[in-house]
Amino acid sequence: MSPAIAGALARLPEYLSQHVLLSVSAIVLGCLISLPLAVVAARSAMLRGPALGIASVIQTIPGLALLALFYPLLLVLSIFTQDTFGFTFRALGFLPALLALMLYSMLPVLRNTITGLTGVDPAIKTAARAVGMTSWQSLLLVELPLAAPVIMAGVRTASVWVIGTATLSTPVGQTSLGNYIFTGLQTENWVDVLFGCVAAAGLALVIDRLLALAETGMAQRSRVRLIAAGVGLAVVIGASLLPLVGRTETHVVVGTKSFEEQYILGALIQGRLMKDGIGATRRDGLGSTVVFNALAANDVDVYVDYSGTIWANHMKRKDMPGRAAVLKNMAAWLKDKRGIAYVGPLGFENAYAFVMRRDRAEALGIKTLSDLALHARGMKIGGDYEFFGRPEWKSVVKAYGMKFAEQRQFQANFMYRAVVDGDVDVIAAFSSDGRIAQYDLQLVTDTKSALPPYDAVLLVSPRHANDGKLLSALEPLVGAIDLSSMQRANLMVDREKDKKTPEQAADWLESVIKP
Amino acid sequence: MAHAPAAAPIIAFQEVAKVYGDTAAVRGLNLTIATGEFYVLIGPSGCGKSTTLHMVNRLSEPSSGRILIDGADASTLNPVGLRREIGFVFQAVGLFPHLTVGENVAIAPRLLGWPPADIVTRVAELLEIVRLPPQAYLHRMPAELSGGQQQRVGLARALAARPRIMLMDEPFAALDPLTRDDLAADYRAIHDRLGLTTVLVTHDMTEAFLLADRITVMHSGEVVQTGSPQELLNAPADDFVRSLIDTPRRRAKRLAELMHVGAGT
Numbered sequence: 001m002s003p004a005i006a007g008a009l010a011r012l013p014e015y016l017s018q019h020v021l022l023s024v025s026a027i028v029l030g031c032l033i034s035l036p037l038a039v040v041a042a043r044s045a046m047l048r049g050p051a052l053g054i055a056s057v058i059q060t061i062p063g064l065a066l067l068a069l070f071y072p073l074l075l076v077l078s079i080f081t082q083d084t085f086g087f088t089f090r091a092l093g094f095l096p097a098l099l100a101l102m103l104y105s106m107l108p109v110l111r112n113t114i115t116g117l118t119g120v121d122p123a124i125k126t127a128a129r130a131v132g133m134t135s136w137q138s139l140l141l142v143e144l145p146l147a148a149p150v151i152m153a154g155v156r157t158a159s160v161w162v163i164g165t166a167t168l169s170t171p172v173g174q175t176s177l178g179n180y181i182f183t184g185l186q187t188e189n190w191v192d193v194l195f196g197c198v199a200a201a202g203l204a205l206v207i208d209r210l211l212a213l214a215e216t217g218m219a220q221r222s223r224v225r226l227i228a229a230g231v232g233l234a235v236v237i238g239a240s241l242l243p244l245v246g247r248t249e250t251h252v253v254v255g256t257k258s259f260e261e262q263y264i265l266g267a268l269i270q271g272r273l274m275k276d277g278i279g280a281t282r283r284d285g286l287g288s289t290v291v292f293n294a295l296a297a298n299d300v301d302v303y304v305d306y307s308g309t310i311w312a313n314h315m316k317r318k319d320m321p322g323r324a325a326v327l328k329n330m331a332a333w334l335k336d337k338r339g340i341a342y343v344g345p346l347g348f349e350n351a352y353a354f355v356m357r358r359d360r361a362e363a364l365g366i367k368t369l370s371d372l373a374l375h376a377r378g379m380k381i382g383g384d385y386e387f388f389g390r391p392e393w394k395s396v397v398k399a400y401g402m403k404f405a406e407q408r409q410f411q412a413n414f415m416y417r418a419v420v421d422g423d424v425d426v427i428a429a430f431s432s433d434g435r436i437a438q439y440d441l442q443l444v445t446d447t448k449s450a451l452p453p454y455d456a457v458l459l460v461s462p463r464h465a466n467d468g469k470l471l472s473a474l475e476p477l478v479g480a481i482d483l484s485s486m487q488r489a490n491l492m493v494d495r496e497k498d499k500k501t502p503e504q505a506a507d508w509l510e511s512v513i514k515p
Numbered sequence: 516m517a518h519a520p521a522a523a524p525i526i527a528f529q530e531v532a533k534v535y536g537d538t539a540a541v542r543g544l545n546l547t548i549a550t551g552e553f554y555v556l557i558g559p560s561g562c563g564k565s566t567t568l569h570m571v572n573r574l575s576e577p578s579s580g581r582i583l584i585d586g587a588d589a590s591t592l593n594p595v596g597l598r599r600e601i602g603f604v605f606q607a608v609g610l611f612p613h614l615t616v617g618e619n620v621a622i623a624p625r626l627l628g629w630p631p632a633d634i635v636t637r638v639a640e641l642l643e644i645v646r647l648p649p650q651a652y653l654h655r656m657p658a659e660l661s662g663g664q665q666q667r668v669g670l671a672r673a674l675a676a677r678p679r680i681m682l683m684d685e686p687f688a689a690l691d692p693l694t695r696d697d698l699a700a701d702y703r704a705i706h707d708r709l710g711l712t713t714v715l716v717t718h719d720m721t722e723a724f725l726l727a728d729r730i731t732v733m734h735s736g737e738v739v740q741t742g743s744p745q746e747l748l749n750a751p752a753d754d755f756v757r758s759l760i761d762t763p764r765r766r767a768k769r770l771a772e773l774m775h776v777g778a779g780t
Binding site: 121123124126127128129130131132133134137141142145146221 | 572574595596597598599600603605607608609610611612613622623626627656672673676
């Protein structure tokens with residue numbers, strides 16, 4: 001078996017169990033709310049319109065947006081309960097995913113239950129009254145059994161939707177089969193992406209067939225089919241959840257943002273913690289602001305951020321006091337304002353860096369941004385989608401009086417090819433990207449310090465800020481990773497040939513960093 | 516005014532009206548139905564006869580007036596309890612399609628909380644009464660039965676909790692003529708044997724003449740005439756009643772002529 005597939009398979013029990021736990025909880029909870037609501041709505045035309053209307057509107061919200069909306073909502077709520085009642089809950093992970101998916105499951109169940117109940121032959125309903133059934137008995141003994149196949153069809157639709165949409169819960173910090181897809185997309189590991197898609201589709205298909213069996217069992221009043229469907233569901237769900245049984249509660253959550261360097265560092269940190277006997281799980285692929293807020297809220301315990309990001313985005317600072325001063329001010333701000341512990345810098349920067357082809361730079365005698373500014377009018381510059389809108393770019397333009405003939409935007413991976421092929425003359429790259437070394441690109445230095453420093457820094461959540469065991473496990477990483485090691489590790493994951501998984505790259509990095 | 520029945524009335528309508536919006540389905544209705552009577556309400560579609568029947572067990576509530584059941588004002592009785600003590604048979608039958616024949620028949624005793632063993636005995640007894648051998652029919656589903664067999668099950672279901680009153684809303688109208696006559700004759704025998712009080716709604720005058728002790732003719736929500744079949748035949752109150760009884764009369768005459776011609780050759 002290829003190592004890529006073996007690696008994907010190794011993560012299947014964890015991802016599948018989480019995916020099934022989340023989906024089943026969302027469907028069960030959704031049905032518990034939708035069924036009674038539908039029963040009431042079927043009897044009251046006044047309620048039917050609004051109930052179906054609201055459920056339809058929820059359905060039109062894209063799944064990813066619905067999931068993303070629940071995180072800030074729960075965060076505000078958890079801060080409120082902390083302040084008011086003195087308790088808090090995790091706003092990241094299971095809860096927002098559960099609530100969003102539960103809402104998502106409601107429309108088909110609601111609609112089918114209402115259709116099923118209102119579709120019962122009026123003569124049969126009159127007969128139920130005439131033999132002396134109360135309205136409740138008529139519902140339980142006659143109407144619900146007759147509507148059951150239609151209701152079951154709704155549950156089936158909802159289940160397929162929820163299992164599919166649950167793959168989108170990765171960015172809000174809930175592990176699911178979507179982890180394959182999100183990390184696979186970021187690291188261009190198509191085996192992972194495909195594996196995630198097939199696994200989610202396969203799960204949806206199996207559950208759909210079993211529920212279809214239950215549906216025909218109800219329609220044909222076949223006890224054998226119903227029992228077979230029930231046993232099948234129990235076996236599939238039970239087997240999927242098995243990895244969760246007896247698992248010790250891990251108390252450290254390692255977060256990562258959604259690019260390869262972060263996945264490698266996440267795997268590295270997790271490995272270190274496990275080696276020191278500290279239980280650790282990972283929340284991969286979180287949004288940049290989400291992961292910072294999650295750390296402050298104790299939903300994530302450890303992650304690597306970059307000093308410039310915290311300086312500009314969270315501290316809202318525009319001045320550039322230099323690399324060391326930024327770290328010092330940042331550490332104090334994190335501790336005072338958010339209670340976050342700053343462990344230290346890892347030893348490399350992942351900053352915006354202007355690079356060009358070495359032969360071209362040498363021919364033109366370009367070593368610094370000041371040199372570049374002299375030739376800029378006749379040159380094309382490339383950057384990622386957000387670079388030309390960021391303060392870093394404005395700062396460079398201002399400091400060096402830079403003006404290019406043309407600015408072009410690229411997806412980060414294509415940017416490097418573009419400069420190598422001569423489509424553009426210079427690009428705003430990421431300094432720790434392995435492709436700078438791979439393509440032997442020349443770094444154009446920022447002598448006026450117009451670009452802020454982006455030291456990779458190790459941060460720990462407030463609740464573990466004084467956890468001596470955790471801190472002493474992390475401290476050896478401070479200053480241990482130099483730029484070229486990080487570049488090489490990143491390249492292992494980025495390159496097309498002999499592509500490695502983030503975990504493999506983390507193993508390599510672990511083997512070369514200072515003891 | 517029709518003569519008062521000899522026995523004490525088990526059902527009495529006193530100035531009952533039922534209004535839907537601004538149209539009156541029934542108005543100024545006064546009826547007295549004696550214990551043990553086979554009482555037929557007849558009239559064209561929309562004359563208010565079904566509405567009248569539905570008001571007896573409170574499937575429908577009167578807009579004004581009073582309905583007395585055994586002398587008690589029905590509006591003071593618990594509707595669910597009332598319905599469990601009164602059998603009801605529909606033209607649409609309304610068997611529960613997800614339950615077997617046996618389960619359909621057992622429904623009222625089950626709702627009344629009879630001991631399971633008593634229910635089993637009762638169901639078998641009822642299927643015998645409606646001439647559906649239990650060993651062949653107990654576990655069948657309603658969809659597997661013919662229309663006439665379904666109505667026999669409907670009848671058994673209505674009789675299950677030993678009601679004293681049976682309400683029947685065009686029970687034989689959807690059946691083919693042979694099955695209809697068969698079932699109607701069977702039911703009249705059951706009525707007599709069990710000492711039931713039956714109120715039956717129909718638009719078929721022949722059926723009314725063959726079954727009823729007394730008949731009330733209704734038209735546009737009002738009573739036109741009440742009397743025994745004999746009284747109606749001999750002294751129709753107006754042209755409307757005359758036209759109603761004309762059809763069976765004409766049929767009988769034509770049949771007699773045909774039989775006479777046949778006998779003569």
